[in-house]
Amino acid sequence: MAGLLEPDAALAQVFAAVPPARSVSLPPGDCLGLVLAADATACTDLPPFDRAMMDGYAIRLADAGAAVELLGEIAAGDGADRVPLQVGQAYPIMTGAPVPPGAEAVVPHEQTRRQGQQICLPERIRPGANIVPRAGECRAGHAWARAGAVVTPMTLAAALGVGAAHLEVHPRPRVAVIATGSELAADPSAAGQIRDTNGPMLGAMFQEAGASVQRQVIGDDAEALLAGLQSISDADVVVLTGGVSAGTHDEVPGVLRRLGAEVLFHKVAQRPGKPLLVARLGRHLLFGLPGNPLAAHLCACRYVLPALRRLARLPHIPVSGRGVLRTTLPANSEHTWFLPALIEGGSVLPLLPFSSADLVQPHQANAYLRLDPGAVEAPAGTEITYTRIGVDAWAR
Numbered sequence: 001m002a003g004l005l006e007p008d009a010a011l012a013q014v015f016a017a018v019p020p021a022r023s024v025s026l027p028p029g030d031c032l033g034l035v036l037a038a039d040a041t042a043c044t045d046l047p048p049f050d051r052a053m054m055d056g057y058a059i060r061l062a063d064a065g066a067a068v069e070l071l072g073e074i075a076a077g078d079g080a081d082r083v084p085l086q087v088g089q090a091y092p093i094m095t096g097a098p099v100p101p102g103a104e105a106v107v108p109h110e111q112t113r114r115q116g117q118q119i120c121l122p123e124r125i126r127p128g129a130n131i132v133p134r135a136g137e138c139r140a141g142h143a144w145a146r147a148g149a150v151v152t153p154m155t156l157a158a159a160l161g162v163g164a165a166h167l168e169v170h171p172r173p174r175v176a177v178i179a180t181g182s183e184l185a186a187d188p189s190a191a192g193q194i195r196d197t198n199g200p201m202l203g204a205m206f207q208e209a210g211a212s213v214q215r216q217v218i219g220d221d222a223e224a225l226l227a228g229l230q231s232i233s234d235a236d237v238v239v240l241t242g243g244v245s246a247g248t249h250d251e252v253p254g255v256l257r258r259l260g261a262e263v264l265f266h267k268v269a270q271r272p273g274k275p276l277l278v279a280r281l282g283r284h285l286l287f288g289l290p291g292n293p294l295a296a297h298l299c300a301c302r303y304v305l306p307a308l309r310r311l312a313r314l315p316h317i318p319v320s321g322r323g324v325l326r327t328t329l330p331a332n333s334e335h336t337w338f339l340p341a342l343i344e345g346g347s348v349l350p351l352l353p354f355s356s357a358d359l360v361q362p363h364q365a366n367a368y369l370r371l372d373p374g375a376v377e378a379p380a381g382t383e384i385t386y387t388r389i390g391v392d393a394w395a396r
Contacts, residue, residue, distance in 0.1 A: 010303070034171065044163035
């Protein structure tokens with residue numbers, strides 16, 4: 001059909017419409033998986049004192065090869081003041097304990113020999129052996145993590161170690177999911193009613209991607225939909241499913257225009273998901289996905305999830321790979337066809353649906369295949385490109 005936007009041009013418009021990234025200051029424990037919006041600076045030295053790296057004896061270098069007298073043990077967490085270490089003495093010390101004043105190295109137990117209340121030290125001892133000096137890892141005021149880095153569990157540990165009370169990060173995107181349709185029911189009892197599958201599916205996809213999600217169901221009622229959209233104030237992205245085609249009860253396009261939204265495009269030369277609509281309203285990015293589950297899933301994978309990751313400043317181009325077809329892949333006449341597939345090892349099994357309303361067979365998919373218009377039939381054994389979906393889509 002002339003005038004339809006091609007899939008790649010549609011994706012480019014989505015990326016161009018993603019609002020500028022926000023930044024917030026959060027406790028480190030709330031930042032896992034988020035991207036640093038600013039360099040993180042150490043509040044304290046790490047370690048905050050000279051620290052023993054292993055169990056052994058804190059000693060003076062002048063005592064190498066000699067027998068020395070043992071003083072009281074120093075354990076991890078021991079904050080007691082210690083008499084400065086003199087030549088001829090050694091402190092038993094545990095891993096992580098503060099090194100006493102005067103100590104110049106820590107000798108491991110296995111390099112010594114015990115004689116009553118004395119130990120015999122090895123002939124050669126390296127200065128500073130097995131001691132991490134104060135600020136040896138990081139000095140107060142130093143930028144220990146750079147803007148753009150993802151907060152991992154180790155980043156969290158480092159933040160706590162250097163005394164960070166907060167980190168400046170790009171927050172989790174906030175997504176409102178609205179499933180539309182008077183046929184949707186929690187417990188279908190009347191003829192023609194069905195369960196809402198798209199709302200939970202989309203919510204789970206966005207939560208899996210790290211977004212904060214709220215959901216609601218609204219029937220085919222323009223005023224109710226308008227009120228529902230007006231009640232959403234804090235969402236970065238609004239995702240509607242259903243009501244975007246050309247039917248009598250497809251209210252989404254008209255309601256978005258009544259709200260004053262700028263419709264960026266409506267309908268894409270693809271299957272499934274041709275009726276896809278994308279609009280912008282202030283800082284809000286709005287997606288109108290088709291109501292058929294497979295079409296909604298494809299549009300979420302290809303357009304919504306990359307937009308959410310771009311908003312969070314995470315890598316947003318899904319991983320592609322190559323594999324060998326296990327069965328024949330049919331030809332494609334017109335419109336780009338995105339076909340669910342199961343990737344196992346190096347093999348690719350196309351999951352040919354009966355329609356875009358299918359649920360059961362496509363649930364096995366962990367990738368999509370792309371068949372451009374005019375693609376010829378590909379027999380089993382042909383090598384083909386696929387694009388990952390789910391958490392594997394972003395694993396580099």
